[in-house]
Amino acid sequence: MTIGLSFLLGLLASSVSYFMLGLWWPVAVVVGLFAWLAFGLLDVKMDSTFTLLGGLLLIFCVSLSAMVFRASDQLSGLQYVDTQAVDGTEFRYPVPLLGNARYGEAIYKANGCAACHTQQVTHESVVLDVKALAGEKNHAAVQEAISRFYKVTGREASGGAALGLPVGEWETVVNGANAADASKARNFLSIAGASVDVQVRFRGEDLTQHDLQNPRGRGWGKRRSVAQDYLFAEPPMLGSVRIGPDLANVGARLSREVLMRILLNPKIVRKYSKMPQHRFLFEKVGEDEKGQHIIHDGENTFKPTKNAEALVDYLLSLKSANYPLPEAPINQPYTSSMPKPVSAPAEAADAAKAGNSGK
């Protein structure tokens, strides 16, 4: 083999050792030199046992590092992220299970709830809508940009925006576009000097129902589940069969009272419920027993055991599909049609507080 070709093979061997196998650089250099010498000077042939075994080893190492180590690195490198609750308070996500809820997770496991319930919200697609606003000066340029966008993406130019774009008013340029088209629209429009507003919509059966945007939604979550959601779940109970509803976000949609009734006798809550009863998580008590979570069912009166309380604490902690993550955002409405900037109410409240304390 010529020196040039063997040098290339040596270079390949050392870069694989360094970048993919993560070997210390002097070791990677030695591996490369060895391959260069073996092929170039010692004249090892391509059909020799050495080459075949070396090739096998190389393929094995490359696939192991790319498919197994890299994926495992990505998952084990997951960290807390900052997110926002519905009321705007920021916190670090995910929140570890506290006290009773941790014990409740064990009860959930022990009772095989995962056999009928998944904890994994999915979505089907993301679509974007784009609106534009043109002033008098750039009106012609914006109109031109819009027709160019329609031409490039092969859309019907009958959208209205191309022909009758009103000056000084927001007008929809495209509805339901994919990410590539939406970014094209945004580029064209901003080059032409228009103000651009983008709305992001997620569609999928698991997500929040909306008459126009997601008519078939079942309301199991605001966003899809991602690996980050299971940072503290040991093991994550994803489930595979949905005999009952997904529970990834159950804590955000049901109250303690309702959950207790579902466990004792789901038919109290829904007449034709197919969920099995879990009466063994309750004790029968006297009819005149008073207390917080006493449930009357038919002739009898029941009180939840510690296990039932813990299980419900766990269920109430399941709210993962509620909070936006950088990796899995939730719907973003047009900012131009929002009544007020998000921070305004908080500032107003602060101002009011300051006013009160000043009295």
Ligand code: HEC
């Ligand atoms: C044999 C399958 C099965 C098992 C096991 C099961 N469930 Fe269910 N579950 C269902 C079905 C079916 C429903 C839907 C009930 C209905 O028709 O309204 C349901 C509904 C629920 C709901 C109401 C969800 C909602 O959004 O309305 C909760 C909460 C729940 N189950 C919790 C549990 C817990 C906790 C366990 C384990 C102790 C469990 N389930 C075990 C089948 C099951």
